[in-house]
Every structure is written in C-alpha cells, then in structure tokens.
Amino acid sequence: MASTTHIIGNLSSWLHPIQPNNSRRCFFKPCTFPIFKLKATNFAGTVRAFSTAFIDTKPADEIVVEKGVSTNKNVLACPICYEPLTLIGDSSLSIDSTSTSKLQCKTCKKTYIGNKTHVDLRAASGLKEYADPMPPATELFRLPLVSFLYERGWRQNFALGGFPGKEKEFELAKGYLKPVLGGNIIDASCGSGLFSRLFAKSGLFSMVVALDYSENMLQQCYEFVEKEENFPKEKLTLVRADISRLPFVSSSIDAVHAGAAIHCWPSPSSAVAEISRVLRPGGVLVATTFILDGPFTFIPFFGIISQKLTQISGNRFFQSEREFEELCGACGLVGFQCIRNQRFVMFSARKPS
Ligand SMILES: C[S@@+](CC[C@H](N)C(=O)[O-])C[C@H]1O[C@@H](n2cnc3c(N)ncnc32)[C@H](O)[C@@H]1O
16 A cells, blocks of 8 residues: 555645745645655646645646657457457558548458448447447447537536546646657547547647547547547547457557546446556556545445446446555556545556566
C-alpha cells in the first residue's frame, strides 16, 4: 500500500482557483492516506494528508514526446486469434478510409470489412443470424436516441456526481499519460468520441483509436468529426469492438483511456486483463468512473441492493478505490494512483517495464 498514491480532493476548487502570487492554491477535503503526490500536465505539487491538505501549482511544462513509445502502426489484430491483420487496399487506415477498407486475418481466413463510419472488429462481425446477447448497460448505449443525446446533455449530467467536465478530465488524464506522449492511444468505450477527438486534435499521440461496442455512438463520433474544420482525420480510426476481446496485437499499445466506462462493462476484470495484454511494457491505463461510497454506505443493505441492481442492469456499483487497485494488480498492472472528487474517481496504473 506504501506505493499507492491517492488524492482525495475537491476538484471544484480547481474550477475556481484562488491565485495568490501567480500560483494556484487548491484546497482539498480531509484525507485518510499518509502522503500524496500528483503530477499533471498543468500542475505539479505535493498534497499532504492533514485535515486541510493543499496543492501549489505552477504553469505547464512544455510537452516532450517521450522516448520508447511505440512506432509500430500495425497494431490491429484479429479478435479471434490475436494475429496481426493485413490491410488490403489503402496503405493506412483512418476515419477517412474505413468505408473502403478490408482487413484480413491470414490465420483465420476471415475478412473484416469497414463501413462509412467504422471497422467492425468483433468476433461476431459480419454474422447475419447470430447476435451476442449483451447486458442492458451495454445495450442502452446502442440506442440511436441515447447516442444522439449523449454529448448533448447526458454526459454533462455527470457533473452532479463530481465529474469535473471534459476539458478538466482531459487535463488530468494528460498528467497520467505524460510518460507515453507521442505514442498510440486507444480511447476504450469512447462513446461519441468526446475524448478521442481531443486526443487526436492535441497532436500528443501518433495514432488514436476510438473504440466502442455501440455502432450508433461511433456514428455520432464520425458526425462530430465531419462537422469540424481542419480535424486531423489521418490520426483517428473508429473501431467497433467488445472491451473483453480487444482487436490489438499483444504489447503494442502505449496508452488506454477509458472515460466513465468501467461501470458499464460486462466483466471489468476480463476487460482490464485485455487492456493489460495489449499494453506494451511501460504502457499506461487511465480510467474514470463513479464510486458509491460516502452517504451510500449508510443505506441499509446497500451491498445486497447494489448486487441485485448489478444483476438486473449490468452496471457495476464500485464502493471504494481499493477495488480498482486490486483489479489492476490482479491483471498485472502496477503503480496505481487515483484522484477523487465526490463520486468521481480517475485512476491510473501501468504495465511493468
Ligand atoms: C457512459 S459511456 C462513456 C463514454 C465516454 N468514454 C465518456 O467519457 O463519456 C459508456 C460507453 O461504454 C460503452 N460500452 C458498454 N459496454 C461495452 C463493451 N462491452 N465493449 C465496449 N464498449 C462498451 C458504451 O457503448 C458507451 O459508449
């Protein structure tokens, strides 16, 4: 536990920072962990674990592309055998070329065909009679109306649970992703691609894969990209896939980001195991979700109630950040860190070098 870095803070103070003498001083809520350190792109400081801890911040250092990041562009793999896929036709795959793309697995002799918006790399891709049964938490986001509303109000409601908003979350994630800047990143369960688009436009990554199970979320992402002028389309590829069966070559990925998604995944442990498989040594996972602790722990039989709700909805109700630390550790990820604000948590861990 000594290696664990936890910060429990009130991020709302970052949204209205006090700025004495050119430095931002952010006040944090009481914290129960012994010593804390957070480094993010636009601030660096030590958070102390006393009744009122604080962090002094300084302006961002210039982003430097880190050495050792992956330069291999051939990272897509067959979801059946995990052997690399061969692209037929276009010399590179991006959001602009998926409609004419064909990816072939020479081992399974299966061809994956792209459509206008994305390439479908599920094991069940192309099947006409059979469809995988998925839990409601996954199926909900496949509905065209939910996909349409997601970035038009639905996601903004997460602020009620303490989510600081996409710009602030992006800044926080960049802090954790610093060791892998310049490499490739998968935005896992990207939804309508709010972060995938930011990753692509930031110029901080060589390639961004926006991955989701919902074809309608991917459609929304495609439409948002189409509406933007000067979007770096060559950097972004949209992939339909199941988080528990990632279509990437083992040890080929520098970073995986998963915003507000792990609670929707049918099996978080299978998903984190898959993420661990595809991350290269030193590769980083950063994820956000909700933790239902605090007032929720006073609800009688909350454990039993949340279990039942999980069985019905497929949504997982996490009750402490230690669950993520345990999960990451069990899947071979190290250096667990996390930040809290009310029900919001962002955590990160990496593949050992
Ligand atoms: C709440 S949204 C998060 C979207 C976005 N990342 C964000 O930060 O707002 C959860 C996403 O998880 C996706 N999802 C659910 N089950 C999945 C699965 N088995 N494989 C891949 N994605 C899945 C949903 O389609 C949905 O887009």
